[in-house]
Ligand SMILES: NC(=O)c1ccc[n+]([C@@H]2O[C@H](COP(=O)([O-])OP(=O)(O)OC[C@H]3O[C@@H](n4cnc5c(N)ncnc54)[C@H](O)[C@@H]3O)[C@@H](O)[C@H]2O)c1
């Protein structure tokens with residue numbers, strides 16, 4: 164089992180400058196199958212237990228990475244000792260097809276998702292961004308807190324969680340001050356950057372509360388019938404996604420609101436679509452196999468260089 168520290172250090176570092184994550188997302192958006200092959204994830208819903216199993220293969224030719232992640236996401240009761248997201252990443256030798264590494268995917272999933280959201284914030288947040296708000300207090304909330312406060316300077320950080328004591332517990336582990344809010348409305352009013360990282364399946368964030376020009380990195384609601392954001396926000400904001408095909412297949416916020424997707428993050432990285440940071444922007448993240456692939460390769464390289 165590879166240590167979480169390896170993933171944290173590498174992915175945070177790579178969130179700072181034009182990164183491997185950024186470059187492969189740019190390549191993905193060119194849809195050149197000689198460069199990248201990454202189908203939409205296959206999902207087996209486990210309705211009976213409020214979960215699903217997803218398989219996320221990717222092949223990156225120039226990077227020499229052949230990879231798949233298998234991820235189970237289960238909606239858990241508050242305080243459950245089991246993580247909601249459990250994952251394993253397999254790396255294969257692209258020439259021979261043999262498995263070269265099997266690694267834990269929980270840390271990779273948490274860190275790469277936050278790193279990608281940080282790229283969205285770098286591109287879309289308002290020029291003057293003083294207040295960060297995080298909704299949720301789980302693994303993704305924590306990885307987003309870590310990366311966002313490391314890469315950007317906020318005057319105030321606010322946190323909301325559906326059970327206030329969970330937010331309090333989150334904050335107690337931190338060195339810097341974070342305001343625990345009693346309601347989503349209280350947390351988001353006036354915020355410049357909002358991260359939604361909850362297991363909600365109904366909207367919790369409403370457009371009427373959002374400051375015009377704010378940037379929302381929306382990480383949860385990854386099933387076609389799950390929501391975190393309401394119709395008003397989805398229709399009024401400029402909506403960016405990680406993958407158009409993924410968003411159209413999996414995002415309840417996009418499918419059910421009928422919102423138009425303006426561009427992929429990769430299309431902005433490539434310069435084919437603008438970053439409209441003066442407008443209210445939503446980055447709807449669903450997660451991509453290529454993100455796991457480059458992250459796993461970083462972890463393996465680090466491991467090989469140290470052991
Ligand atoms: N976009 C991506 O690439 C990506 C990757 C991994 C996880 N996710 C998604 O991120 C979300 C959070 O994942 P996590 O691993 O941090 O889970 P977690 O279980 O660690 O945390 C979930 C948080 O959501 C809160 N929550 C659960 N149900 C809620 C509800 N109905 N209303 C309000 N809050 C609720 C919990 O209180 C907790 O704070 C999930 O929706 C997961 O599917 C997205």
Ligand SMILES: O=C(O)[C@@H]1CCCCN1
Nearest residue numbers: 234236272385449450451
């Ligand atoms: O891209 C991922 O790894 C995640 C897993 C859980 C649900 C949403 N997407």
